[in-house]
Amino acid sequence: MSMPSRPVSISSPSPKRWWALVVLALTQLVVVLDGTIVNIALPQAQQELGLSDVERQWVVTAYALAFGALLLLGGRVADYWGRKRTFLVGMLGFGVASAFGGVAQNGTELIIARGLQGVFAALLAPAALALLTVTFPSGRERNTAFAVFGTVAGAGAAVGLVLGGVLTEFADWRWCLLVNVFFVIVGLIGGIFLVKESKAEGNNRYDLLGALTVTLGLGSLVYGFSLAEHGWAQIETIGFLALGAGLLVLFVVIERRVAQPLLPLRIVTNPVRGGAFLVQAIVGSVLIGSMLYVAFHLQIVLGMDPLPAGLATLPMTLMIMVMAPVATKLLSAIGPRPLMIVGPLIAAAGLAYLSLITADGSYFVQVMPALIVVGIGMAMIFVPLQNLALTGVAPHDAGAASATLNSALQIGGSIGLSVFTALYASTVAGYDGGGSELDAFTSGYAAAFVAAAIGMVLASIIAAVFIRGSKSDLLPQGADAEASPALPVH
Structure with missing residues (x-):
């Protein structure tokens, strides 16, 4: 036996x-x-x-x-x-x-x-x-x-x-x-x-060469973006960005040839899954990148102590939790594609409003309403995202697909934070509005929020282009009936 x-x-x-x-x-x-x-x-x-x-x-x-x-x-x-x-x-x-x-x-x-x-x-x-x-x-x-x-x-x-x-x-x-x-x-x-x-x-074998190239490639890319604070045309910035891109291309070549790849390329080459991963990366840039500047604005500009500042960020999270059941019902009724297109646009509207902050503005007028709107948009994205990222994935690829989705969030956040920091620093350095230092800081934060809003518009376009198909195609095997919010791993 x-x-x-x-x-x-x-x-x-x-x-x-x-x-x-x-x-x-x-x-x-x-x-x-x-x-x-x-x-x-x-x-x-x-x-x-x-x-x-x-x-x-x-x-x-x-x-x-x-x-x-x-x-x-x-x-x-x-x-x-x-x-x-x-x-x-x-x-x-x-x-x-x-x-x-x-x-x-x-x-x-x-x-x-x-x-x-x-x-x-x-x-x-x-x-x-x-x-x-x-x-x-x-x-x-x-x-x-x-x-x-x-x-x-x-x-x-x-x-x-x-x-x-x-x-x-x-x-x-x-x-x-x-x-x-x-x-x-x-x-x-x-x-x-x-x-x-x-x-x-x-017989399990590690794809060590793939792990090395993707880690060094992503590290070089993020470091290159962080150097953009000193200028996008600087040789160091261009060099690290080019090195990172080259290593990631090499990673793809390795994954195509190795017997047991770290990331089976069939996971990301599917248009629907690929689109979901790209949207997740942009969401990560907003959640990890631009939201950091909300914390800075609350404490440095508005003068909140740490605890009130922490509590002041909660409206977005609470709105995600409140709207998730609503979005789940919408998912069952209309499918994931409309949510993935409209959700980023709603979040972009909230970020655009957040970019209107002033140094002497009120939290309840300028910040809290924006966080609520961003939360509504994010709930519409999070609910279908996990299902889309795992659509059509073979059981033995499910772990790699889930890890890729979480990796997209973290890497998107790393790159987004580097880009937002470069925009913030260049905006503050070039500020000539004649106001105080806090006015300069606020203008830098606003630049980061504008960039985040543009990113969310791009996410909506990506969803419209890549996430195609009927509700039954995108949510197979009764997934619409069991859909639950896939909240991000930060």
């Missing part, structure tokens, strides 16, 4: 599985909130450590770039090396990196720590999702588990902003990093005793 391909203990019900869900959901919360928790703390960190504006940008970019660039490899490591083992190593490394960042004495150390957080988050996130999949293999329990996991992911960004405000105002900005140590201790204990090991079977 042949042995079963999967250990019976993994798929058999266990009383520990719900406690395992708590541990895995906690992991997802840590990974997501760390994308935003430092946003509110950055003004204080910049002042204490003497960070330049570029260094300030890289505190955010280093995490998103390392996370996004290594997610695909992290998923492969988890599948091949062992998901529990990868989870525990990722958790431990994330905790050490967080502690290092919490005691950083200069900008370089803080940026390195954030990069290391991203590296270990790229191991942690796919391992946690894979463990959730094998712990709850099917049925109603699986749907419940994924609903809990997705809700935590969706709330994580908002939790990060509020928790960052609380810690920065009542303790110190360093606790925005040190607090992770407590989560990590719980995650390690729970992971050791509650989670069972599993791994993909067969």
